Amino acid sequence: MRHPLRAVLLAIGLVLAAIGPALAVQPGERLQDPALEARARALSAEIRCMVCQNQSIDDSDAQLAKDLRVLVRERLSAGDDDDAVRDFLVARYGEFVLLKPRFEGHTLILWLAAPVLVAVGALASFLAWRRRARVAADGRLSAEEEAALARVLSEDQRGMP
Incomplete structure (x- = not known):
């Protein structure tokens, strides 16, 4: 009788873990332009949440991650390209903010x-x-x-x- 209960609890846990990242980006944060929103989501997946540290800001529901998601969308709306947004965040937070560091000397x-x-x-x-x-x-x-x-x-x- 324990085994079916374990299976149900495991299934519930997996479903909750799968929908967790989907809840991170709030509807109010999304951009109206689908192309800009897609770029923002792609960039957000590359940026480290400085609170969670092993999650991207796209997956994290921390307040700092929300602020960074909004900042990324503001920069994209202002006309910055993806590299300019990355450079801005690296200048502000250091290379650690990138989940995948750049291939450079340091x-x-x-x-x-x-x-x-x-x-x-x-x-x-x-x-x-x-x-x-x-x-x-x-x-x-x-x-x-x-x-x-x-x-x-x-x-x-x-x-x-």
Whole structure:
């Protein structure tokens, strides 16, 4: 009887999580021009909410996110292009406001660290595998290992009836 209740609660939770971002942009914030509104929504999806930090301002219902959504729409209505709006927000809040940082000199480590670490891990795994394969292929015991094995086997045979 518990399992159907869990399934219902999980379904309700998933529905609420799915509609949460849809409630972030209020009807009063939307622009009349559908093309401008589409640009505003696309830009809002790229801008980090400074309160929530792992959400875009398009998904967040924080007051600062609302203020930033309104600011983005005001700048677009004033005739700014998308890059000008991004530049304005970066100048005001820093590079952190962008969910996807720009590929520049000071953000180079953000872009290159993950691929370099994956490559180093893959190389280390390959070298460990190759070393293990070489030892397994050789299959011979050293003189010390053979002596130790002979000693264990002779002790084992003496102890058996």
